[in-house]
Amino acid sequence: MPDPSLPLDPSTVVVTAGRPARSPGAPVNPPVVLSSTFVSTGVPPAGELFYGRNDTPTWHPFEVALGALEQSAHPALVFGSGMAAIAAALSLVPPGGRVVLPTHAYGVTLAYAHDLTVRSGIEVASVDIADTNAVAAAVRSGRPASMLWVETPTNPMLEVADLPALVAVAHEAGALVAVDNTFATPLVQRPFEHGVDVVVHSVTKYLAGHSDVVLGAALADDADLHARLHAYRTLHGSVAGPFEVWLALRGLRTLALRVARSQASAAELARRLSEHPAVLEVRHPSLPADPGHARASALMEGYGSIVGVRPRGGADATDAVVAAVQLWVPATSLGGVESTLERRRR
Missing domain, CATH: 3.90.1150.10 (Aspartate Aminotransferase, domain 1)
Known part of the structure; x- marks a missing residue:
């Protein structure tokens, strides 16, 4: 892998990130490891491979590559679907909390958020995400907002949000900001540059790019948020198959x-x-x-x-x-x- 301190263009990152270490006889491409469990003696130390629901070697190259593309402080976390990643991100909203979402957004995201109103007592407010003043009013009114959920461009109306302004408004109110970056991809916008807390992707779409896998990913710059997303994936079994992730990495190379x-x-x-x-x-x-x-x-x-x-x-x-x-x-x-x-x- 290249020196992480080198200022590489994203078009170079997609080709170089997540490669195996250079050594004689090493494979150029990361191999697929098809194993549900790993050799262990006693309780494994942190970071050691143990069981396929916790971690598996085939995830790492893709997670490293996507983390580098999004310029995140941590590798991405790959999930079994985009909705699994979205559910993990929305799990950061506490029971009884409040989330502000775009009026126009991915329909299943909206359906899941409204389902949380029944199961977790979460309040959902919808707003025109392109109207910064309306978003600010929605974040500040009623119960304190726990999270502002952003799509930019939105699905399907292609509305574009003023992301830096929305981050400032949400953080001033003490709310997290999560961005679904599926439509843009990290080649077009990198939300962490604007101070966003969580980024999610439907890897199924542009990242994998060949309509042959169903996968998702979530990223967080903050170590605690990253750990909570990782724990959600492990506890809820929202895991991806190694071969699907290998296909996604292969697709990512031509992104x-x-x-x-x-x-x-x-x-x-x-x-x-x-x-x-x-x-x-x-x-x-x-x-x-x-x-x-x-x-x-x-x-x-x-x-x-x-x-x-x-x-x-x-x-x-x-x-x-x-x-x-x-x-x-x-x-x-x-x-x-x-x-x-x-x-x-x-």
Whole structure:
């Protein structure tokens, strides 16, 4: 592995981080270790391999690489799915606490948060995450907020948050800030640079990048938060299979190339569609008229690879578009090498 003090570009980090130590005869790529348990005499010391639910060697290279990409003080923690990582992050909200979430966000995140209102007495407040004043009011009103949950750009509306301002508001109120960085990836934005406490990813999407694994990851700069996330993974069994993580690491190696190309394609597609007479609205932060354009230009190193489109003619016209596509794949999810098209509004 390279000297961690070297100032490497993220496109170099994706290729070099998490490699085995250089020694004669060592493999260039980390091997897959398929073992549920490890040789041990008595109670193992901290950090020693013991049982596959606690730790396994195949996780380490991916966790180190993602931690380096996000510029975290600690390696990432890989989970069995993106929702497992999200659940771990939301477990940091204490029973009876309060979490502020975007009105528009990943639907399963919102469903899980509202489920916590029943099981843990957690209060959930929804807010337009792009409206900094509204977020500040939501964080400060009612019970003290325990966590501000941020997606930027949001799923699926692509709203862009003023992340530094939101971190300042939340921390002033004593709340943690968690960011789902799936849509942007650490090549486009690195939330820890703005003082965020927790970052989560659906590794299934861009990081693995080939629509062949279901994985998640969570990161925390603070040692105590990192330990709590690690403990949640172990106690809840939210673990990933070694082979899936090995596939994710292999996919990660081409992340810079894939993100650059998909962002360029998305921007060109958004530009063309914005000029098409059959299109009512296009959402993509690269467009100068997009509400998030100025903020994305200032805070992000790109505009992302998701495009939102509203055809003229309503639901029937939209259904006709989905039925007519030939190269795009009508399917949920995103971030693979294929282009997918999903009908969201019903």
